[in-house]
Amino acid sequence: MKDKLTPRNIILCIAICSLPWFLIGIDEISSLLDQYRINFGWPGAGYILRIIVRACLYMLLAIGLNVVCGFTGLLDLGYVAFYLIGGYTAGILMSLLDVHYLIALPLAVVHATAWGLVRGIPTLRLTGDYFAIVTFGFAELFFRIVKNETWLTGGVPNGQLRGVPAPTIPFTSISFDLNWHHYYHIIILLALVVFVTYRLQNSRVGRAWVAIREDEQAAESMGINVGRYKSLAFAVSAAIGGIGGAFLAQFQVSFSAQFFEFWESIFILCMVVLGGMGSIRGAMLGAAILGSLGEILRVALSKYPEIAGSRMLLFGLILVLLMRFRPAGLMYKKT
């Protein structure tokens, strides 16, 4: 998908943009038909749209993680830390301090970026598994902090934040709280992130990252300032995580520390690896599959209650099988 306006891309854009109307239309028709025909037990359009929004959010996060994991080749097991920082920064600002979303979002991004840099400085000289483990410990510490510091969330235990207000258009009372609002919201954020990462990937910066991934010492001797480019990768990755978190805060309305457990990092990492490390399209594909697979299995298995409990079991097995037959990811590009 080169960034050119070919007819195919235009059609794709129109299809993506008109999806909510299409879904809501289907929902209307089926609810009309329901009066005459048997209900097939199809899920409603709002539900489908929410799954799609969730998948898009995961796409955004997967792209962000891909910057560190795929481009610079450092295994990050604690990406959820930035998601958490973005989510809580925006959530606390909006629900407890009544800050507008358009101010809270950039603040959340700045906050996450700052922590990305702070985490980056001591870990610059670490490679491979040791880097992974420090990132993991870092994320766990943040998880503990929001779980235990109840004063952060207005005295509610377990890091629970309730009633994050929907963003409004400034100076009006029109608020964005419907599912299709969320859909366009995340599509805009996602488009922005995809654009920025594509431009970065195909620039001097992106080539420097790949050089660092392939051989750090060779890159250094070619005159690449490894520390600076690694820090830049951490900052970009953390900023994207912050955007995701801020979106989650207003999308979810109320959330708790449980949203940011260690498994969430692993889940996002799975998307990146499944799609093929270092490929933006791969990360998006992986996120679309894994981000919706759980819900798809829930709907698909709802007709068979005896095996409905095995949803996550199937999820795990699908992961194993995918890795067994496509060990380098679905969209692996040889470099």
Add this chain to the structure above:
Amino acid sequence: MWAQYFEQFINGLVQGGIYALIAVGYTMVYGIIQLINFAHGEIYMFGAYFGLILITVFHIPFWIALPLAMLLCALLGMLIDYVAYRPLRTAPRLSALITAIGISIALQNLARMFWTAEPQVYPTDSLPSIFVSGLNDMGEVINVIPLPGGGTLPYRDVFILLIAVALMIILNLLIYYTRIGKAMRACAQNAVAANLMGINANRVILATFAVGSALGAVAGVMVGLSENVTPTMGYYKGVAAFAAAVLGGIGSVTGAIVGGLLIGLAEAFGADFHSGYRIAFAYIIMILVILIRPTGLFGKATSKRA
């Protein structure tokens, strides 16, 4: 004051013994195939359930159920390696990592299907009586060792500590004084060279999984003696044990033991300070150790691994 610290210290040692037992499984597998075996926490959880099922459903005495649970877990560990990890030996390392995660999710939900998510406990009436501490009919505290300062140490904890120490000694003997142990060390140093010397690497890896999983099963049964058994127990203990393995220097068995004890102690004293941050102290120590000495306490410096 000091008596209280002493009690914390003993508790930390007991917890640390359990962590050491689990951490050894992580570190041994990592030492040979450079894989963070996320499914190991689930093997430990299955160990706890196997023990529970053998005791409650099959009415097998505890002293026989424990080795049986070890055997079953060893088989489970070998099965996982054979089915899931072996085909990926030559694949990128991250694919094996994702496979481990997939296995972990699958096992956790398998346990949920078999035994429900309800917390279960080992029935006190079918355990050996010395493990049942508390008040008897006369209102006397039984089966405990009094500690200075009024605290008590149940026999159960003494047993956990003793068996952990005993198993660690046996493990060290196994690694340093047997043929298979020698083969394990050879594979950990250089798998290709070991293969050229006529060592069947796949068999050695299977043995590694069996030993690590059996030790995990012991930890599971031990924890079952005093805590609830749930499908998610493997996650929490597994993460901490993994931190222990890293702290000691991943790949080093001695390191895993020392790391386990340190994490256990950090948790015990951390709980004193703030119970919610119990495990956080372990992570802080782990991060500091890596930043100051990136190979962990006992790890050897290795060449760069991407």
